[in-house]
Amino acid sequence: MDPATEETPDLAKSENLGLFLRIRPLLQSGVRGDRNPRFRRKSAFEPWFQKMCLRVKTSRSVTLSPPLALERGRTKTEVYNGFSQVFSPDSSQEEVYEKMMSPLVEDFLKGNSGMLAAFGPSGSGKTHTIFGCNSQPGMVTLALQQIFKETSDSARLDLIPAKPFGLESDNPFILYDIFFLLRSLFISIFEIRCEGGKEERAFDLSPNGVDLTMHRSTLKGLHEVVISDWRHGEFVISQALLRRATSPTNTNSQSSRSQCVINLRIVDDKSNGEVKDQANDGVLSIVDLAGAEREKRTGNQGVRLLESNFINKTSMVFCLCLRSLLEHQKNPMKPLEKHFQDSLLTKYLRAYMEGKKRMALILTVKAGGEDYHNTSCLLKQASPYMEIK
Ligand SMILES: Nc1ncnc2c1ncn2[C@@H]1O[C@H](COP(=O)(O)OP(=O)(O)OP(=O)(O)O)[C@@H](O)[C@H]1O
Numbered sequence: 001m002d003p004a005t006e007e008t009p010d011l012a013k014s015e016n017l018g019l020f021l022r023i024r025p026l027l028q029s030g031v032r033g034d035r036n037p038r039f040r041r042k043s044a045f046e047p048w049f050q051k052m053c054l055r056v057k058t059s060r061s062v063t064l065s066p067p068l069a070l071e072r073g074r075t076k077t078e079v080y081n082g083f084s085q086v087f088s089p090d091s092s093q094e095e096v097y098e099k100m101m102s103p104l105v106e107d108f109l110k111g112n113s114g115m116l117a118a119f120g121p122s123g124s125g126k127t128h129t130i131f132g133c134n135s136q137p138g139m140v141t142l143a144l145q146q147i148f149k150e151t152s153d154s155a156r157l158d159l160i161p162a163k164p165f166g167l168e169s170d171n172p173f174i175l176y177d178i179f180f181l182l183r184s185l186f187i188s189i190f191e192i193r194c195e196g197g198k199e200e201r202a203f204d205l206s207p208n209g210v211d212l213t214m215h216r217s218t219l220k221g222l223h224e225v226v227i228s229d230w231r232h233g234e235f236v237i238s239q240a241l242l243r244r245a246t247s248p249t250n251t252n253s254q255s256s257r258s259q260c261v262i263n264l265r266i267v268d269d270k271s272n273g274e275v276k277d278q279a280n281d282g283v284l285s286i287v288d289l290a291g292a293e294r295e296k297r298t299g300n301q302g303v304r305l306l307e308s309n310f311i312n313k314t315s316m317v318f319c320l321c322l323r324s325l326l327e328h329q330k331n332p333m334k335p336l337e338k339h340f341q342d343s344l345l346t347k348y349l350r351a352y353m354e355g356k357k358r359m360a361l362i363l364t365v366k367a368g369g370e371d372y373h374n375t376s377c378l379l380k381q382a383s384p385y386m387e388i389k
Contacts, residue, residue, distance in 0.1 A: 017388040018084045018360035020100050021062065023054055023367050024125040025089035054367040054375055056088045057081075064376060067369030080379050082386050084360070089367065093132055096362075097142040104360060105146050108264070108284040113357050115285040115349065119318070119382065120364035121374040122255055122291030129362060130288040131241065140237055140262055140286055144230035147185060147264070186224040186265045187233055189240040192344045193258035194310035200344050205240035205260075217350045224265065237262065259314055259345045260288045287349070289315065317343040319381055321353035326388050329355065361385065 057063045061081035085099045104114040116139065118126035132138025137145075190212060194200040202212040204223050212219045227233040245257040264284040292315040317339055324337040340346040340353045352359045363382050365375045 015389050017385055018100065018103075019082075019382070019386040020085050020087065020096075020360065020362040021080075021083045022087040022091065022096060022125060022129060022362055022364050023056070023062075023089045024123075024128075024364060026052070026366075026368055052367050053369050053372040054365060056086050059086060060084070062086055062379075064372075064379060067372055078376075078379075080383050082383070084386070093129070093136045093138060093142065096129060097139055100360060100362060101139045101143055102146065104284065104358070105143050107358065108282050109147065109266070111266075111268075111282040113283045113285075113351075115287065115352050115357065115359040116362065117287035117289060117318075117349075117359065118362050118364060119289050119315070120291060120378060121366070121371070124291060124364040124366050124371075124374075126288050126291060126362075126364050127256055129364060130286060131237070137234075141230070141234050143264070143284070143286070144227070144233040147266075148230045184267045185227045185233070186263075186267065187227055187236055188222050188224045188263045188265075189237060189260070190219065190222055191244055191258035191260045192314075192348075193245050200310060200314075202344055202348075203243075205243045206236070207239065209240075209243070214344060214347060217348055219348065224263075256288060256290045257311070259290055259311075261345075261348070262286045285349070287345075289318070289345075292316075314343045314345050317346050318353075321346050322382075322385050322388065325353065325355050326384060329389055330387075355389065 053065055053067055055063050055065075057079060058081075060083050061079055062083075063077055063079055065077040087096050087099075101116060104116055107114055118130050120126055128136075128138065130138050131140055187206075189205045190202055190209070191205055192200055192202045202214060202219055204210055204212055204221065206223045206225055209223055210221055212221050214220070225236050227236065241260075244260055246255060262285070264286075265281050267281060290311040292312050320337070320339040320342075324339055327334050328336040336354060340350045346353050351357045361382070363378060365371070365378060367375070
């Protein structure tokens with residue numbers, strides 16, 4: 001097969017962890033997001049093609065080349081192959097959604113749990129991918145749209161012939177309401193942060209949300225909001241994000257300073273009044289990790305530096321869990337290390353860290369010459385995860 005037209009593996013059938021790579025477009029110098037003056041000055045004189053360290057080779061592989069200044073040393077061009085899909089800098093949110101998120105949502109609508117986590121250096125586009133903006137809605141909004149579209153479509157199919165509750169109308173809004181008498185969608189959203197270098201803690205970001213405590217892998221006190229349609233869901237999330245910890249740094253004008261998790265849960269048969277065990281419901285978790293950062297690059301000091309240490313530690317623990325899972329799967333004699341205990345996020349995501357539930361990772365990277373080190377570290381570290389079952 002022509003490598004340029006390689007097909008994305010069918011995520012629903014594949015047993016492997018979905019590992020996606022998205023390359024952020026180069027933002028113009030001085031545009032928010034690239035604020036380190038040292039790099040801005042240098043790159044102003046370089047032609048655009050010299051600024052690129054990462055290029056799409058095929059739909060599933062990339063070529064990483066050191067910037068010219070580094071090339072004189074020992075480093076050379078490397079190819080990273082086997083991603084579920086590589087998204088080029090001009091890929092749209094819809095394209096990313098279609099290839100990466102939609103199979104997880106379809107699985108979720110069948111009652112299965114799943115998780116998508118965005119992972120990558122600070123400023124590489126994790127938050128943009130997950131939440132997007134008004135003109136480019138992200139994975140969460142697009143997922144809500146798909147959930148409400150598919151559920152109202154299936155309501156139409158299931159309910160019109162039966163004419164439930166004696167309704168004669170074929171008004172789709174009425175049918176849609178009928179559907180949600182039978183099923184409800186709940187959203188919860190929380191962040192894990194570390195204030196002033198103290199112990200990490202979880203905070204509910206929903207209205208009237210409180211501090212949360214974790215018992216085993218369950219958060220006590222996490223509030224769920226019932227969602228009536230996708231716009232309502234989008235509104236709840238946008239309000240919650242106003243409460244999320246963000247700060248300007250040298251690498252991102254609005255850098256996330258916390259790990260943020262959104263959970264969607266559909267509950268069936270609300271009308272029969274039975275209280276079901278929530279543990280059996282399918283939950284779709286979407287995780288926006290705070291971006292690992294190098295001190296030299298961010299120039300963080302004081303509180304920002306303490307936050308950085310927390311962010312880097314969580315990223316490291318997350319990677320150690322996946323590394324251990326991979327080694328254990330390759331050699332079952334090798335025990336699965338209990339790294340998940342070392343951070344709140346991995347404790348919460350334990351089932352995923354132990355390979356018991358389906359997950360997908362999207363690695364986000366910047367392709368500028370000055371991003372070579374960060375991009376190279378991430379690809380070296382994370383590309384083996386594509387072998388995880
Ligand atoms: N695909 C994209 N298209 C256009 N702009 C993008 C894209 N990805 C990221 N950006 C822009 O780049 C900047 C940094 O992105 P974002 O805040 O999503 O990074 P991040 O990885 O979440 O960083 P951090 O870990 O510091 O929170 C933002 O201004 C964002 O709008």
